[in-house]
Amino acid sequence: MTDFSAEQKRYLEGMAAGMAVMKSVAGAGPGPAAQPAPSGPDALHLVAQDKVLAGGQKLADQEKWKRAEHPLDAYARLKIDADAGKAPNPQDNFRWRYHGLFWVAPAQTSYMARLRIPNGILNHWQFAGVADLAEKFGGGYVHVTTRANLQIREIAPESAAPFLEGLSDLGLTARGAGADNIRNVTGSPTAGIDPQELIDARPLARAWHFHILNDRSLIGLPRKFNVSFDGGGRIPALEETNDIGFQAVEVLDGAAVPAGIWMRLALGGISGHRDLARDTGVVVKPADCTAVADAIVRVFIAEADRTNRAKSRLKYVLDRLGFEAFLAEVEAVLGRRLDRVEATQVAPRPPIDRMGHLGVHPQRQAGRVHVGVVVPVGRLSVDQVRGLATIARDLGDGDVRLTVWQNLIMSGVATERAGEVERRLADLGLSAQPTSIRAGLVACTGMTGCKFANAHTKEHALTIADRVEARLALDVPVNIHLTGCPNSCAQHYIGDIGLIGVKVLVGDDGDTVEGYDIVVGGGFAENAAIGRVLWTGVRADAAADHVEALLRAYLAGRGGPAETFQQ
Numbered sequence: 001m002t003d004f005s006a007e008q009k010r011y012l013e014g015m016a017a018g019m020a021v022m023k024s025v026a027g028a029g030p031g032p033a034a035q036p037a038p039s040g041p042d043a044l045h046l047v048a049q050d051k052v053l054a055g056g057q058k059l060a061d062q063e064k065w066k067r068a069e070h071p072l073d074a075y076a077r078l079k080i081d082a083d084a085g086k087a088p089n090p091q092d093n094f095r096w097r098y099h100g101l102f103w104v105a106p107a108q109t110s111y112m113a114r115l116r117i118p119n120g121i122l123n124h125w126q127f128a129g130v131a132d133l134a135e136k137f138g139g140g141y142v143h144v145t146t147r148a149n150l151q152i153r154e155i156a157p158e159s160a161a162p163f164l165e166g167l168s169d170l171g172l173t174a175r176g177a178g179a180d181n182i183r184n185v186t187g188s189p190t191a192g193i194d195p196q197e198l199i200d201a202r203p204l205a206r207a208w209h210f211h212i213l214n215d216r217s218l219i220g221l222p223r224k225f226n227v228s229f230d231g232g233g234r235i236p237a238l239e240e241t242n243d244i245g246f247q248a249v250e251v252l253d254g255a256a257v258p259a260g261i262w263m264r265l266a267l268g269g270i271s272g273h274r275d276l277a278r279d280t281g282v283v284v285k286p287a288d289c290t291a292v293a294d295a296i297v298r299v300f301i302a303e304a305d306r307t308n309r310a311k312s313r314l315k316y317v318l319d320r321l322g323f324e325a326f327l328a329e330v331e332a333v334l335g336r337r338l339d340r341v342e343a344t345q346v347a348p349r350p351p352i353d354r355m356g357h358l359g360v361h362p363q364r365q366a367g368r369v370h371v372g373v374v375v376p377v378g379r380l381s382v383d384q385v386r387g388l389a390t391i392a393r394d395l396g397d398g399d400v401r402l403t404v405w406q407n408l409i410m411s412g413v414a415t416e417r418a419g420e421v422e423r424r425l426a427d428l429g430l431s432a433q434p435t436s437i438r439a440g441l442v443a444c445t446g447m448t449g450c451k452f453a454n455a456h457t458k459e460h461a462l463t464i465a466d467r468v469e470a471r472l473a474l475d476v477p478v479n480i481h482l483t484g485c486p487n488s489c490a491q492h493y494i495g496d497i498g499l500i501g502v503k504v505l506v507g508d509d510g511d512t513v514e515g516y517d518i519v520v521g522g523g524f525a526e527n528a529a530i531g532r533v534l535w536t537g538v539r540a541d542a543a544a545d546h547v548e549a550l551l552r553a554y555l556a557g558r559g560g561p562a563e564t565f566q567q
């Protein structure tokens with residue numbers, strides 16, 4: 001009947017028993033008539049929804065839509081409508097997102113498709129195949145996203161299903177890439193090739209990716225959910241911005257667990273809500289990460305708010321219960337205690353290299369380098385994608401590694417052929433040599449393709465970069481993140497400088513223009529911090545002036561290049 005473990009069944013039975021008590025107390029109150037406790041892989045969700053109804057509260061619309069028809073069961077019906085060229089209604093737009101498709105009208109009257117690429121790594125023929133699909137069914141270009149993923153836009157309704165099925169032919173999927181699901185699993189982009197990493201996190205990210213995809217009870221959560229695995233290498237995975245962040249650490253002698261490499265557990269990251277994941281003190285054996293993450297998600301399913309979408313992320317469960325009570329529930333699902341260590345019993349994370357994702361760098365494998373390619377604001381034409389795939393095939397190990405900085409890395413290049421890679425990149429109009437600005441220039445889709453956007457983020461990001469590069473000589477990397485709305489897809493709060501799109505009133509008649517609130521002092525990895533708002537309501541045509549002024553003030557006021565923007 002179910003695929004739950006014995007511990008999970010006990011937990012579910014406990015919740016169902018509690019539910020029966022609530023129903024007997026409620027009698028003929030506002031909740032539905034008593035029903036047998038739900039069972040099967042959707043039971044956790046149904047029990048949680050029933051609890052809301054029994055309490056006389058209203059489910060959020062999305063919860064009602066999930067209850068009316070499970071989105072995974074809607075594919076055939078959605079496909080028939082799409083084949084007929086029909087735009088989806090709001091409910092079906094939500095359901096399509098379980099399959100990775102987003103109807104993005106009015107910004108564009110078409111679908112955007114978001115893939116799933118565990119650890120952001122795919123091989124050259126998959127990358128070239130995505131270009132073919134983007135050309136045949138989409139707008140002829142590809143976006144690299146801030147979850148080390150790919151998005152294809154301008155997919156007509158009748159091309160929706162052929163696109164998804166073409167992905168399957170490539171051994172790729174978009175399932176669960178949108179809506180209330182566990183999003184693309186990120187990890188260290190140089191996993192397995194990084195000279196300083198503590199662990200190759202690729203198997204952990206892949207194990208979790210396939211675990212999610214093959215367990216229906218983990219599809220359709222109260223809200224979206226992010227998980228990341230950082231192997232302790234030179235390039236961070238930004239795990240602190242995830243609901244669950246696993247970070248490889250070296251536990252020292254004298255701790256309550258054997259010394260060695262463990263995965264430190266941080267919980268509750270959601271930078272758009274101004275919170276980074278906090279260390280729980282828990283360390284997990286690498287082989288146990290999937291089981292622990294599974295238990296955490298099941299507690300989230302049971303405890304999260306199903307009435308208010310703004311408060312339904314893990315952070316708010318942790319705020320309400322407290323970390324220790326939440327972890328006690330996780331332990332109940334797991335059926336065992338989690339291991340804990342003191343912060344002083346863990347060696348500091350090895351240092352990061354903020355420019356390490358771009359340019360030529362030696363691998364841990366002798367005679368091999370990886371080459372990081374600058375992808376301006378994450379956009380590539382299909383010809384560039386095919387060209388990059390060919391370089392990876394001919395001169396690399398065949399892998400293409402996408403980064404959360406919207407760039408990509410080709411690995412396994414023979415040291416003596418790095419120059420050839422760079423020449424071939426130039427032929428494609430690309431480069432491996434970043435400027436201090438473009439290495440950390442991140443922009444969400446913006447008004448060109450997102451209905452939530454208040455500004456043309458990608459276009460403004462390039463204007464800012466052109467302006468600053470022409471007028472300032474920066475000798476340190478500075479992250480500038482532009483995000484179009486509070487959804488924070490470009491994580492403006494962790495940029496040295498963050499810009500969040502707003503509508504700016506001009507004159508007295510209610511007219512508005514594109515603009516930004518400007519945030520400073522955010523950071524990541526060892527400098528992890530949430531930025532603070534410095535200016536509000538800056539017109540977009542003045543944004544470059546403000547960024548330039550900030551950078552000039554930094555250069556004039558710092559003690560030297562070692563002094564970061566935050567300091």
Ligand code: SF4
Pocket residue numbers: 444445446447450451452453454483484485486487488489490
């Ligand atoms: Fe759209 Fe807002 Fe996300 Fe930008 S941050 S892509 S505007 S939802």
